Amino acid sequence: MEQTKGxxxxxxxxxxxxxxxxxxxxxxxxxxxxGAMLKLIPNSDSxxxxxxxxxxxxxxxxxxxxxxxxxxxxxxxxxxxxxxxxAEYCAGRTPNPxxxxxxxxKFGALLDRAVTLGYDxxxxxxxxxxxxxxxxxxxxxxxxRDRRKDQSYVLYQLTQYQLSHLLLPVGDHDKPFIRSxxxxxxxxxxxxxxxxxxxxxxxxxxxxxxxxxxxxxxxGDFVDEEGHVLGRHRxxxxxTIGQGKGLGIALGRHVYVLAKNEADNTVVLGDNDKLFxxxxxxxxxxxxxxxxxxxxxxxxxxxxxxxxEAPALAEPLPDGRLHLTFDEPQRAITxxxxxxxxxxxxxxxxxxxx
Numbered sequence: 001m002e003q004t005k006g007x008x009x010x011x012x013x014x015x016x017x018x019x020x021x022x023x024x025x026x027x028x029x030x031x032x033x034x035g036a037m038l039k040l041i042p043n044s045d046s047x048x049x050x051x052x053x054x055x056x057x058x059x060x061x062x063x064x065x066x067x068x069x070x071x072x073x074x075x076x077x078x079x080x081x082x083x084x085x086x087a088e089y090c091a092g093r094t095p096n097p098x099x100x101x102x103x104x105x106k107f108g109a110l111l112d113r114a115v116t117l118g119y120d121x122x123x124x125x126x127x128x129x130x131x132x133x134x135x136x137x138x139x140x141x142x143x144x145r146d147r148r149k150d151q152s153y154v155l156y157q158l159t160q161y162q163l164s165h166l167l168l169p170v171g172d173h174d175k176p177f178i179r180s181x182x183x184x185x186x187x188x189x190x191x192x193x194x195x196x197x198x199x200x201x202x203x204x205x206x207x208x209x210x211x212x213x214x215x216x217x218x219x220g221d222f223v224d225e226e227g228h229v230l231g232r233h234r235x236x237x238x239x240t241i242g243q244g245k246g247l248g249i250a251l252g253r254h255v256y257v258l259a260k261n262e263a264d265n266t267v268v269l270g271d272n273d274k275l276f277x278x279x280x281x282x283x284x285x286x287x288x289x290x291x292x293x294x295x296x297x298x299x300x301x302x303x304x305x306x307x308x309e310a311p312a313l314a315e316p317l318p319d320g321r322l323h324l325t326f327d328e329p330q331r332a333i334t335x336x337x338x339x340x341x342x343x344x345x346x347x348x349x350x351x352x353x354x
Contacts, residue, residue: 004030009121009167010114011035012106013061013068015053017189018125018170020060021178024185025169026123027064033123035061036069036113038105040077041200056189063187073109080104082200086213089206089237092260093336096154096305097198103157111165121167128152128347129171130163139163141288141347146174153305156340156350157286207238220265222249225258225274233267236260242275242332256332276329282322282339282351289348292316299341299348301326303333309342322351 004026011023013035026033037057054070061068081100088095106124114122127144128151139160144150158166170178182190201209211217217235224230231249233239239247244256247269256275259268280303285292293316300309301324310330315323324339333353340350 008119009033010119011123013057015056022125034067039072092262094240094334095336107162123167126151142345144171152347223266241334275332278326285322285351287349301341
């Protein structure tokens with residue numbers, strides 16, 4: 001208790017059980033906590049920061065004896081997340097908006113507000129952990145102990161400064177413990193279901209979202225690897241690498257999206273085995289230690305949130321990018337997604353696949 005006494009924490013609360021439990025655990029540890037919700041979408045009909053979510057978060061905060069704030073970040077969210085999402089799809093890439101939101105909003109705007117208001121830390125309900133290495137004087141980002149819920153993949157862009165002001169209490173526990181703790185504390189959202197979709201596309205129909213943002217779809221040709229025309233597609237933004245359903249074409253066998261070519265507006269289709277490759281290059285690389293390793297090194301890496309890590313050789317490039325060679329071919333490596341590197345339980349960093 002002596003370590004935590006007097007330490008002020010601003011807890012990012014979404015109205016869900018994980019962020020509520022984060023506040024509960026920190027209060028039990030003796031921290032002086034207040035809650036905050038980021039209002040990201042105006043007139044929200046999403047599954048994020050809705051009026052109901054705000055009421056749930058406020059009710060939990062009051063039950064735990066905390067103040068509760070709502071900060072309006074709709075302009076930043078539209079600019080840094082929604083518009084970036086749209087631009088990436090139009091450029092033929094498949095972005096991860098949760099990573100952009102974490103970088104710009106949760107660990108950007110919210111942390112800035114917290115520091116300005118005199119808080120020592122922010123906290124979130126992510127299933128990951130922060131540790132301090134006495135020998136190196138560096139903070140480390142670790143996987144969540146519950147590997148089934150581990151969310152360290154979407155946090156790879158955290159910096160030493162951000163980690164020094166971050167608490168992740170949920171990451172030390174599994175989901176059943178979190179729900180039971182919330183239940184025992186009488187939190188009204190203890191059994192609230194988890195959100196699975198992109199918050200600003202609650203129905204999962206990202207093509208309709210792109211159309212609502214003024215994107216015009218230009219139909220073109222589906223082609224095979226030799227360039228033979230197989231049929232017509234709706235527009236490049238409607239497809240992602242590895243997609244095998246909803247193509248709207250019948251060829252008598254299962255085919256998948258292998259590539260999207262902006263230059264001639266074609267979408268390449270082929271067999272599943274053609275989706276596997278061993279190498280990638282990533283840009284916008286963040287090294288959690290603060291600087292790139294000075295030589296190639298062995299690690300494990302994954303290229304999608306839901307994917308298991310695989311052994312690989314990582315080579316930091318002179319221009320700041322990263323080259324990654326997997327021991328075994330990986331399926332559907334996709335431009336716009338993140339390649340995240342691990343050393344055992346430690347997240348080393350990562351970058352955006354080019």
